[in-house]
Amino acid sequence: MAAQQSSDIVIVGGGIVGSALAYFLLSFDDRKKVTVVERNLSGFEGSTGYAPPGFVGQFNESEVLTRLAIDSVGEYLKVPGGFDHVGGLEVATSAAGLENLKWRLETAKDRGLEAELISAEKAADMAPDLVKDDNVSALYFPSDGTANPPTIASFFRSEARARGAEIIQAEVTEISRSDGRVNGAMTSSGFINAQTVILATGIWARNLCNFDIPFPIIPVAHPYMYGERHETKPYKSPFVRYPEHHVYARDHGSFFGLGSYDHRPLPETPKTSAHGSWVKDFDKTLDRALKLIPGKTNLVPKEKFNGIFSMTPDNMPLVGEIPGTEGLYIAAAVWVTHAAGSAKFLSQMIKGEPIDATVQKALDPSRFMGRDIGSLERESLHCYNSIYSTYEGS
Ligand SMILES: Cc1cc2nc3c(=O)[nH]c(=O)nc-3n(C[C@H](O)[C@H](O)[C@H](O)COP(=O)(O)OP(=O)(O)OC[C@H]3O[C@@H](n4cnc5c(N)ncnc54)[C@H](O)[C@@H]3O)c2cc1C
Known part of the structure; x- marks a missing residue:
């Protein structure tokens, strides 16, 4: 130049x-x-480069963000390999969680988003490796998915x-x-x-x-982990979130991933990468989160990292x-x-x-x-x- x-x-x-x-x-x-x-x-x-969850959940309490997300999905669908319509599941583990899902269901529908309240059993059928069958209920968003x-x-x-x-x-x-x-x-x-x-x-x-x-615009630390590789399943699970527990999990095809917001917020001063140093306390955060995953999945951290993104007030x-x-x-x-x-x-x-x-x-x-x-x-x-x-x- x-x-x-x-x-x-x-x-x-x-x-x-x-x-x-x-x-x-x-x-x-x-x-x-x-x-x-x-x-x-x-x-x-x-x-x-450090956002492997890649979840695009279009419904948001903010109507403006809901509209921007719907618009974004429309654009990502034009990108070869850019978006996978796996759907999104929000799992309630308590009566209070269910009340929140009901409100979200009605508001999402008002905004023209397809959503369905489903039983705990059906949620476990849709994502058998990531959802136990003893939860209370779940909200399913079929048009959500994962972006690359x-x-x-x-x-x-x-x-x-x-x-x-x-x-x-x-x-x-x-x-x-x-x-x-x-x-x-x-x-x-x-x-x-x-x-x-x-x-x-x-x-x-x-x-x-x-x-x-x-x-x-405050950079913060966030833990994400990958499990061991496994045989690719004949089905692909929707992206799963446990809002009451601030935990989410995704099916990456031949391995699962899991992340959590259930820890003290940690500001970061990023150097030249959004890949931060691992924070020891994140091990406990992941241990707590993993309790939500069915035992038969045997999900244990094979690789874990701290990815940095921005928060605002x-x-x-x-x-x-x-x-x-x-x-x-x-x-x-x-x-x-x-x-x-x-x-x-x-x-x-x-x-x-x-x-x-x-x-x-x-x-x-x-x-x-x-x-x-x-x-x-x-x-x-x-x-x-x-x-x-x-x-x-x-
Ligand atoms: C672990 C993790 C999980 C996430 N999960 C999700 C998710 O599931 N769903 C979701 O929607 N979002 C998720 N995010 C957030 C999402 O990744 C970010 O919000 C998004 O990628 C931000 O994009 P950006 O282009 O603004 O920033 P960046 O991708 O950070 O790009 C900024 C660029 O600016 C360059 N730059 C900075 N300063 C200078 C300079 N002075 N001169 C020249 N170049 C410069 C940098 O090199 C960088 O490439 C996640 C993020 C992380 C870390």
């Missing part, structure tokens, strides 16, 4: 969100020059490249601004002039956000324009579940196309303005244990 170049739009970060942004910004006959700057193009070292985030991000990248996007490997070190507007990005390979810059830097979002408003992403600097945008704390829908929404905003005001307000990056960052960080961490009440990813 030359020491100085120019682009109409620079996207910082080439995970699923940055790649989807390039794809949607260049859809149809758009002839803008779009450059994605990603510091490591040899793989996906951000959360996109690296496959989807690679698809968006190569489609964007085919439409003219330049995708370069470099580290962005600073966002350049003058007279209230952005004018480019300084990278490890030189300066790129641009009138529009989008930060899609995931758990590293705050590194470049030294602006005058708070950005409570309201469990909603930050997607939109950063106030005070014209032309500067952010799309961060976006789950795979909402990535394509969020990227499409932001690309419409940037192109000046009509956008939904409700979505804009809900995702507005300036919604925490005037708040103290310390308490926002605490609220974000607090949300980790209530992910199942507001966020319906894995």
